[in-house]
Amino acid sequence: MNIKDIAALAEIVRKNELTKLEIDGDSIVIERAPAAVQAVAATAAPQTVTEQMHTAEPIAEVQEKEGAYVRSPAVGVFYASPSPDSKPFVSVGDTVHRGDTLCIIEAMKLMNEITSDLDGQVVEVCVGNGQVVEYDQPLFRIV
Numbered sequence: 676m677n678i679k680d681i682a683a684l685a686e687i688v689r690k691n692e693l694t695k696l697e698i699d700g701d702s703i704v705i706e707r708a709p710a711a712v713q714a715v716a717a718t719a720a721p722q723t724v725t726e727q728m729h730t731a732e733p734i735a736e737v738q739e740k741e742g743a744y745v746r747s748p749a750v751g752v753f754y755a756s757p758s759p760d761s762k763p764f765v766s767v768g769d770t771v772h773r774g775d776t777l778c779i780i781e782a783m784k785l786m787n788e789i790t791s792d793l794d795g796q797v798v799e800v801c802v803g804n805g806q807v808v809e810y811d812q813p814l815f816r817i818v
Contacts (some may be wrong), residue, residue, distance in 0.1 A: 742818035747808045751782030753805040
């Protein structure tokens with residue numbers, strides 16, 4: 676990968692507030708969350724990157740999926756369960772009700788329980804256990 680490809684990728688990430696751009700062989704994974712821009716790590720061949728950049732849809736047209744997002748109220752560490760040896764509070768496919776605990780965000784050494792603001796079904800867990808999350812980053816998608 677040459678410096679022009681890296682600069683082009685960095686500009687795309689900056690303009691579209693992307694949180695993740697992962698290039699692995701022939702596939703590209705793009706994640707977007709407002710107010711959070713992380714470093715880009717790219718390990719694909721320059722030819723592949725250039726071809727995919729010109730054939731893919733413009734990144735600005737990426738739409739959020741159907742449903743309501745539960746977002747992080749603070750910068751911190753996401754924990755899916757109350758302790759490392761417990762099962763997660765919720766998983767994909769679980770039905771949740773208003774007030775149910777979904778996860779814990781550790782911020783400034785405080786464990787903050789994040790609860791659901793609505794009734795519905797969890798269709799996506801947007802972050803991994805132990806991952807650092809940004810303010811307003813999507814944690815769960817509920818329909």
